[in-house]
Structure formats: structure tokens, C-alpha cells
Amino acid sequence: MSKxxxxxxxxxxxxxxxxxxxxxxxxxxLAFFMTAAIAGVYLLGAFELRQFRAANAGLxxxxxxxxxxxxxxxxxxxxxxxxxxxxxxxxxxxxxxxLPGPALTPYLVGLLVMLGMLGTFVGMIVTFQGAVFALEGxxxxxxxxxxLAEPIKGLGxxxxxxxxxVAASAMLGLMSAISRRERLEVARQLDQRIATVLRPLSxxxxxxxxxxxxxxxxxxxxxVADQLEALMERIEARGRQLDEQxxxxxxxxxxxxxxxxxxxxxxxxxxxxxxxxxxxAAAGASITPVVEAAxxxxxxxxxxxxxxxxxxxxxxxxxxxxxxxxxxxELSEHWRAALQQQARAGEAVAGSLERALASFTQGFEQRSGxxxxxxxxxxxxxxxQQADSEQRRLQAWTQLLAGSEELVRSRMATExxxxxxxxxxxxxxxxxxxxxxxxxxxxxxxxxxxxxxALRERTALLEQLGSLLEAVNHAAGEQRAAIxxxxxxxxxxxxxxxxxxxxVLQAHAGRAADAAAHVAASxxxxxxxxxxxxxxxxxxxxxxxxxxxxxxxxxxSLLRSTARSDEQLAxxxxxxxxxxxxxxxxxxxxxxxxxxxxxxxxxxxxxxxx
Numbered sequence: 001m002s003k004x005x006x007x008x009x010x011x012x013x014x015x016x017x018x019x020x021x022x023x024x025x026x027x028x029x030l031a032f033f034m035t036a037a038i039a040g041v042y043l044l045g046a047f048e049l050r051q052f053r054a055a056n057a058g059l060x061x062x063x064x065x066x067x068x069x070x071x072x073x074x075x076x077x078x079x080x081x082x083x084x085x086x087x088x089x090x091x092x093x094x095x096x097x098x099l100p101g102p103a104l105t106p107y108l109v110g111l112l113v114m115l116g117m118l119g120t121f122v123g124m125i126v127t128f129q130g131a132v133f134a135l136e137g138x139x140x141x142x143x144x145x146x147x148l149a150e151p152i153k154g155l156g157x158x159x160x161x162x163x164x165x166v167a168a169s170a171m172l173g174l175m176s177a178i179s180r181r182e183r184l185e186v187a188r189q190l191d192q193r194i195a196t197v198l199r200p201l202s203x204x205x206x207x208x209x210x211x212x213x214x215x216x217x218x219x220x221x222x223x224v225a226d227q228l229e230a231l232m233e234r235i236e237a238r239g240r241q242l243d244e245q246x247x248x249x250x251x252x253x254x255x256x257x258x259x260x261x262x263x264x265x266x267x268x269x270x271x272x273x274x275x276x277x278x279x280x281a282a283a284g285a286s287i288t289p290v291v292e293a294a295x296x297x298x299x300x301x302x303x304x305x306x307x308x309x310x311x312x313x314x315x316x317x318x319x320x321x322x323x324x325x326x327x328x329x330e331l332s333e334h335w336r337a338a339l340q341q342q343a344r345a346g347e348a349v350a351g352s353l354e355r356a357l358a359s360f361t362q363g364f365e366q367r368s369g370x371x372x373x374x375x376x377x378x379x380x381x382x383x384x385q386q387a388d389s390e391q392r393r394l395q396a397w398t399q400l401l402a403g404s405e406e407l408v409r410s411r412m413a414t415e416x417x418x419x420x421x422x423x424x425x426x427x428x429x430x431x432x433x434x435x436x437x438x439x440x441x442x443x444x445x446x447x448x449x450x451x452x453x454a455l456r457e458r459t460a461l462l463e464q465l466g467s468l469l470e471a472v473n474h475a476a477g478e479q480r481a482a483i484x485x486x487x488x489x490x491x492x493x494x495x496x497x498x499x500x501x502x503x504v505l506q507a508h509a510g511r512a513a514d515a516a517a518h519v520a521a522s523x524x525x526x527x528x529x530x531x532x533x534x535x536x537x538x539x540x541x542x543x544x545x546x547x548x549x550x551x552x553x554x555x556x557s558l559l560r561s562t563a564r565s566d567e568q569l570a571x572x573x574x575x576x577x578x579x580x581x582x583x584x585x586x587x588x589x590x591x592x593x594x595x596x597x598x599x600x601x602x603x604x605x606x607x608x609x610x
Contacts, residue, residue, distance in 0.1 A: 006053070006178045010046055013171025017042060020164035034119045034161045038112055042168040045108035049172075049179045052102050055081045056182045059088065063189045091190060099187050105176045109169050116165015 021035035058081040066076060080088050087099050 006049075006175050009171045009174040009178070013042060013168050013175075014039075016167040016171075017164050020160050020167075034115065035164050038115045038119075038161070038164050038168050041108050041111055041115065042172055045105045045112075045172045046175065048102055048104050048108075049175050052105075052179050053182060055083050056179070056186045059084050059186050060189060063186070063193050066193060088190065091194070099183055099190075101180060101183065102176060105172065105179075109173045109176065112165050112169035112172060114165075116162040116169070119161020119165065 017035060017039045021032055021039065025032050058079075062076065062079045065079075077085055077089060084099060091099070
């Protein structure tokens with residue numbers, strides 16, 4: 001209905017303005033332009049009212065299509081026209097504030113009236129000017145009528161523009177009233193929606209709901225406090241029970257862990273002893289072939305040396321026999337010179353023998369001392385072979401010395417007979433030769449005694465080496481057994497720990513089930529039980545870490561013990577090699593000294609022949 005009234009008012013106003021304008025067209029351009037200005041202002045006001053009515057229609061459509069319930073007010077507000085969106089939101093939230101009206105229309109209504117009045121004033125000015133001109137210009141009535149015609153046209157200008165302005169202003173005012181009435185109708189619809197569908201969005205409703213919620217919460221707080229107090233009491237009781245159980249379990253676990261560690265320590269000790277015994281046995285087994293080969297080579301060299309010495313002594317005896325026979329035949333002619341040369345040669349031989357024996361004795365004592373300080377590993381099997389070889393050598397030397405003594409005695413008897421023939425000078429020479437022979441015999445007997453002492457020392461060293469090897473083998477066996485026991489005990493301890501952990505978990509699971517049955521509605525108590533489980537897991541993890549750390553320390557000690565055993569075995573092997581080298585060097589030195597001692601009498605005899 002309002003749309004028709006609005007269209008009719010707009011058409012009437014526009015017709016009136018157009019009719020007035022057409023009346024002035026071609027006759028009075030000033031009035032025509034004034035009417036055109038009035039028409040332009042009228043159209044501007046009509047356009048604003050049209051936009052105003054479009055906003056009203058949009059708001060009415062948005063109010064008619066509100067979803068129930070309204071979940072997202074923001075989406076609904078986006079459908080409201082932009083010119084009314086902020087005002088609608090404020091009216092919904094705060095329930096205050098009017099919707100905005102037309103901004104230019106009230107001013108334009110007054111402007112139209114003022115434009116009509118302006119046309120009237122202009123027409124009056126034109127009329128007054130024409131009347132003055134007519135009255136002043138002529139005195140004839142006909143001329144005055146012709147002169148007053150122009151002022152009458154000025155009155156038409158004044159009243160025509162006034163009619164156009166007033167009519168346009170009236171119609172624009174009517175259209176504005178119709179638009180405002182529509183806005184009021186839309187505002188009533190909005191208020192109805194605010195009271196029903198949009199009620200939850202208002203601040204007053206929200207305040208009332210908040211107040212009601214606070215009242216309900218205040219009424220429920222005493223019950224909640226009572227329930228919390230009862231729950232805290234139950235939690236405290238449950239916490240004390242869990243603490244007691246945890247303390248008991250921890251004490252039991254510590255006792256079991258202590259026993260397990262003690263068993264582990266005993267097993268580790270036994271395994272260390274077994275591993276040491278095994279290492280010593282392996283070292284003895286590895287060094288035995290080397291020592292046996294070295295001793296066999298020494299015995300073989302000694303036998304070869306004894307054989308060479310026996311051959312050399314026999315050759316020397318044969319040569320001496322031959323030379324003594326030749327010398328006996330030539331003795332009657334050259335005895336004095338020979339006796340003198342023999343005396344000098346005997347002194348030289350005695351000196352060389354003394355020096356050789358002294359150097360041999362000193363070198364042998366030094367080598368024996370170094371051998372006694374360094375050697376701790378010889379074999380019992382080589383002892384008998386060395387004793388037999390030394391005994392055979394002593395027997396050979398004794399026979400050689402006996403043969404030499406008989407030869408010397410026969411020569412002394414020959415010389416005694418010759419001395420009886422040649423006087424006191426020969427007696428002096430014989431005494432000197434006898435002194436040389438006695439001294440040679442003493443040195444030889446001292447050498448034999450030193451060899452016997454060296455043999456006894458070597459026998460003692462071989463016995464010590466045998467006992468040391470037995471101790472090393474025994475320690476290696478104990479170390480092997482200790483390692484095996486350690487491995488078995490460690491695996492047993494880990495199995496026991498795993499079983500105990502399973503038992504503890506099962507026990508805690510049962511307790512947790514009981515607690516859940518009693519306090520199903522309390523999440524705090526379940527959280528405390530979870531924390532207890534976490535603490536149990538942490539304790540077990542800590543115990544497991546301690547066991548692993550202890551095993552790592554034991555492994556490190558085993559590695560250090562094995563390294564020390566390897567170093568000791570390497571040291572024993574090096575000492576054995578050094579002793580073997582020293583023994584070989586001493587034997588070679590002895591052979592060289594004997595060769596020099598053998599070469600010296602031969603050189604003297606050859607000099608005597610010459």
C-alpha cells in the first residue's frame with residue numbers, strides 16, 4: 001500500500017513541477033530555469049528516499065529470514081544493509097538507539113519552499129520595476145495598460161515558481177513521511193525479533209543469564225566443597241596407603257637388590273679367578289714350546305761344544321805326545337834354551353789362563369746375576385737334560401784333566417831325571433813347572449766348582465719357573481670359572497629382576513583396578529595412581545641403570561685384569577728370550593775362551609820347536 005502512495009505522491013509532484021515549467025517555456029526563461037532547479041532538488045530528494053526505502057526493504061527481508069536458533073549472529077548481520085548494520089547491532093546488543101532516517105530530505109523539503117519563495121521575490125521585483133516604468137513613462141490609459149502588462153507577467157513568474165516549489169516540497173515531505181513510516185514499521189519488526197529470536201544476543205539477556213548462572217553456581221558451591229572435602233580425604237587416605245605400600249615394596253626391592261649384588265660380586269670374583277687362571281694357562285701353553293725349543297737348542301749347542309772340546313783335547317794330547325817325543329830326542333842339545341823358553345811359555349800360559357779364567361769368571365758372574373734377576377721362567381723338563389749334559393761335560397773335562405795330569409807327571413819324571421843329571425838349575429825349572437801345573441789344576445778345579453754352582457742355580461731357577469707356571473695355570477682356571485659364574489649370575493639376576501618387575505606391575509595393576517572401582521568418578525585419584533606407576537617405573541629404571549653400571553665396571557675391571565695378564569705374559573716371554581740370548585752368549589764366550597786357551601799352548605810349542 002505504501003508503495004502506491006509513494007509512487008502517486010512522486011508522480012503528482014513531478015507533474016506539477018513539469019506543468020509549471022512548460023508554462024514558462026519559451027515565454028519567461030528566468031521562471032523556467034527556477035522551475036528546473038526546483039525539479040532537480042525534488043529528484044535528488046526522491047532518489048535519497050528511494051535508497052532509504054531500499055534499506056528498509058532489505059532489513060525487513062533479513063528480519064523475516066532469521067534462522068532459529070541463531071547460531072552465528074555475524075552471518076545474519078552480513079545480510080543487513082550496510083547503512084543499517086551498525087545501528088541494528090547496537091539496537092540488538094544494547095536495546096537502545098533509533099534507526100537512522102533520511103539525511104538530506106528534510107533539508108531538501110525546506111530548500112524547495114525557499115526556492116519557490118525566491119521565485120516569488122524575483123517575480124515581485126520584476127512586477128514592481130514594470131509598474132514603476134509604466135507609471136513614470138506615460139500618462140495615457142492605453143499606454144499605461146500596455147506598460148502594466150509586463151509587470152503582470154512578473155506576477156505570473158512569482159506565483160508560478162512559488163506554486164512549483166510549494167507543491168514539490170509538499171510531495172517530497174509526503175514521500176519522506178511514507179518512508180519514515182516504513183522505517184518505523186521495520187523498527188517494530190526488529191523490536192519483536194529482539195524480544196524473541198534475537199533475545200540471546202542482547203546484553204541485558206546475557207547479563208541476566210550470567211546472573212542466573214552465578215546464582216546456580218553459588219548454590220552448587222557448598223555441595224561441591226563438601227564433595228571436594230570428601231574426595232580430598234579419600235585421596236589422602238589413598239596416598240598414605242600407597243606411600244606405605246611403596247615404602248614396603250622399596251624396602252623389599254632394596255633387600256633383594258642387595259642380595260643380588262652380593263651374589264653378582266661373588267660370581268664376578270669367581271669368574272675373574274677363572275679368567276686369570278685361563279689366561280695364565282694360555283700364557284704357559286704359549287711360552288712352553290718356545291722355552292722347550294730354546295733349551296733344546298742350548299743342550300744341542302752344549303753337546304756340540306763338549307764334543308768339540310773333547311776332540312780338541314784329544315788332538316792336543318796327541319800333538320803334545322808327538323812333540324814331547326821329538327823334544328826328548330832334541331832335549332840333550334837344546335834343553336837349557338828349551339827350559340828357559342818353556343818357563344817363559346809356562347808363565348805366559350799361566351798368565352793367559354788366569355786372565356781368561358778371571359774374565360770368564362767375571363763375565364759368567366755378571367751373566368748369572370742378570371739371569372737370576374731377569375729369568376723366572378725355565379722348564380722342569382730341560383732340567384734333567386741340562387744336568388745330564390753338564391755331568392757328561394764334567395766327566396769329559398775330568399778325564400781330559402786326568403790325561404793331562406798323567407802327561408805332565410810323565411814329563412815331570414823325565415825332567416826330574418834330566419834335572420838330576422844337570423844340577424840345581426834344572427831343579428828350579430822343575431819347581432817352576434810344578435807350580436804352573438798346580439796353579440792350572442787349582443784354576444781348573446775352581447772352574448769346575450763354578451760350573452757346578454751355575455748348574456745348581458739354573459736348577460733352582462727351573463724349579464721356580466715350574467712353580468710360577470703352575471700358579472699361572474691355576475689362576476687362569478680360576479679366572480675362567482669366575483667369568484662363567486659371572487655371566488650365569490648376571491643372567492639370573494636380570495631374569496629375577498624382570499620377574500619381580502612383572503610382579504610389581506601386576507600388583508600395581510590390581511591395585512589400580514581396585515582404586516578405579518572405588519573412585520571411578522575422581523580423575524585426581526587416578527592421576528595419583530598414574531604418578532605412583534610412573535615413580536615405580538622410574539625406580540625400576542634407576543635400579544636397572546645401576547645394575548648396568550655395575551656390570552660395566554666389572555667388565556672394565558675384567559678388561560684391565562686381562563690387559564695386566566697379557567702384559568705380564570709378554571714380560572715373561574721377553575725375559576725368557578733375554579735369558580736364552582744371554583745363555584747363548586755366555587756359552588759362545590766360554591767356547592771362545594777355550595779356543596784361545598787351546599791356541600796359546602800350541603803357539604808356545606811351535607815357538608819352542610823353532
